[in-house]
Amino acid sequence: MHYPWWYVPFLTSPMLIAIISVLHVLVAHYAVGGGLFLAVETQYAYRYNHREYLAYLKEHAWFFILITVVYGAITGVGIWWTIGVASPLATQTLIHIFVFGWAMEYVFFVLEIVSAFIFYYFWGRLDPKTHVRIGWIYAGSAWMSLVLITGITAFMLNSGQWPEERTFWAGFLNPQFVPQVFARTGGAFLLASLYVYLHATFKAKDPALRDLIAARSARPALLGALLIILGGIGWYLALPESAKAALIAASTLNILVVLIFAVTIAVFFMLYLGPYRNPGWLSPGFAILFFTFGLVAITTGEYIREAVRKPYIIYNVVLGNQVYAEKVPELRRTGYLEGGTWTKAWVAHHYPQVLNNDRIDPAQLLALPEEDQVKLGEVLFLYHCNDCHAGRRGFSAVAQLIRGWTPDMVRTVVEHPEKAHFFMPPWAGTPEEAELLTKYLLRIAHPRPAGMYFGEEK
């Protein structure tokens, strides 16, 4: 609420974060797992002087660079871009807590970039020992960057002791940290193998070589699936009560949890029966199916991870609507419009008559003409609710959700959203402001769908 709220029609601006984040993680995990794959397999190929395999690995390294160094790196920066404009208060908070975590990650990024280019561009010119070492520098740096960013994203789901201690380490070493490192490392192993299968089935022409690749990549993939399951169990156990409840209560999340378990188990058995036991089964179609399953699992996992955080962006610290959790009681006393830097400026500019000693007088708000009250209700909606709800149409559009509601029903939910749904942030304004929002919502609400029959009173 200290910043202007970016209005994105239909989608809502935080959904842009979700889109770009999902697009990023699909490659980010490969950037870690693929690095380990290249280091281990290059070492193996040198040890057995397997020239065909080395030639394939060089080709894979080029594919790897094109995918991870370009697309992966830019979408990673893209997350920065979007969180800053779509979730500024949470970003400001995270960056003031973890700036040195990100700075450390930057060191590893530089090591990744330099080692990746040397690994590829000096292939055949470096002696095998140095070449493999460079590969391991990449792999180690990539995994360290995974560890560092996981500490920060895990903190958002369970801030642990941070609200009391307020130190970097209390935040970084949060209860979600270790489980998520396990799960993400597993995801990196698994996804890397699926990328390798996809690439190898199209590029490795020799069936014997393809079988070798299939067999050798099956083990890390199986290990990855196990790590995901272990990490997933740890993740569930370390969830705050509200997140566990959200997981159980929200029907979409129920379905997605079933989907992710089903897909992971399916991938596990396919890996075991296919590349592990029968490497020859691996065909382009099989690899595409594998890869699709992998993407579905990762995307679903990320969606669930994000969704269960509600009503928080940072658990117990920053609410989904850009309000510090600890500020809610104060805002309920003094007013949401008064508490927000840009909302107050907007009111002061358009309705100076409601100011009293340079403060917004809540009672004066209801003395405004009806149309102006609705306009102020729109301001409240955009700043207080648009994080999760579009207006008339779009993502979780509120006008659709309250179809046919009576004014009292709308008013009750506006005043106590956290009681209607525990995964919604509490109302952070005065009763007068709740009335303004109610008027706006009633104005945009769609009528109850016509023609619905529920029997007749006899």
Add this chain to the structure above:
Amino acid sequence: MDPTTLIGPSSPLGYPAPYWFLITFKVLGFTLHMVPMHIWYAGVLLAMLLQWRGGEVGRQLSRRLMRPMPILIALGINFGIVPLLFTQVAYYKVFYPATILMAWPWVSIIVLLTLAYYGVYIYVAGLRTEGATIARWRQAVGWVTAAFFLLIGFFFSNAFSLMTNVRAWPDLWLRKSIGGAPLGTALNTEDPTLWPRWLMMFSLALTTTAVFIIVDAEWFAPQERPNYRAAARRAALMISTIGVIGFATTGSWYVFGTWPAELRESMFRGPLRALTGLTAISPGIPWLLILWQWRKGGTRARAVATAVAQVLVLAFNAISRQIVQNAELGQFLDVTVEPVRLQWSPLILFLLLFAIGLGVVAWMLRRLKAIRTSESG
């Protein structure tokens, strides 16, 4: 509307390190970022022009400019993380509102950069497979890529000039918002500082690219024909001359045409006078070194001296820019007085990792040097 009413309160968390530490890394990071960024910013356009109208040697130069571009872009993007990180730590009160007001152009940078980066790869792949006669469609991709980089630079100049142009916020906001929520479509085009800043950075990028051509010719082009190095020096001198003239023109426009009198006075008074003077005249030093090499011939040591001089030019610019940024913001807020809650152990760990990281990079580069030595031996 009083624009200061749009600046939010301080973070209750305070700065995680003293302001001087944050700003040192911001300036250092920006200087490092500028080196590769300049080469792609001006270099891709130059490469396209040379390919189009450069003759045989010009096309050779174009190819040499484009070939290392994928690596330079990767390094530039990564080096850009640090200044952006510390900008968000120390300037959060103005950085977020400015970028939210122009959110769509700001976010579009990611799309443009992705397309431009792949554009560079497509072009470079053509150099490998098609050699001197690069396909027309790849050339078209190259031109679009060059245009995208210029557009990205324009959006960056918008964001960072809007960050300090707090006075423009109310109007941009009220004109382009719904219910007080910005549409994210604003640009800072009415700010008189925007255009000279954008063009000044491009001029400076030309000078850096000229130095890159010199370094590349002396260090990395032993296999090229003997006349190549002389031609490269001549081209570098021409590019550097255009860059220096552009820098002088746009810099004068910026300083004397757009700065408020008080800012100009403060930058031309006391110790800052020396810094301002150095910032203004320093691009002349690499230019003189290039001129000298054009007349007397180049050596590896001379190329290194030119590169060091150019890095100093960029450092002077980054430091001056930082001081001007704080002065411009001074009428609205003082970023140096935020409370500090020092995070000792993460800070020390970062510095330690930074040193180790530099050591590892140095080790890897030594390995490469060893290869080159053994190959040339």
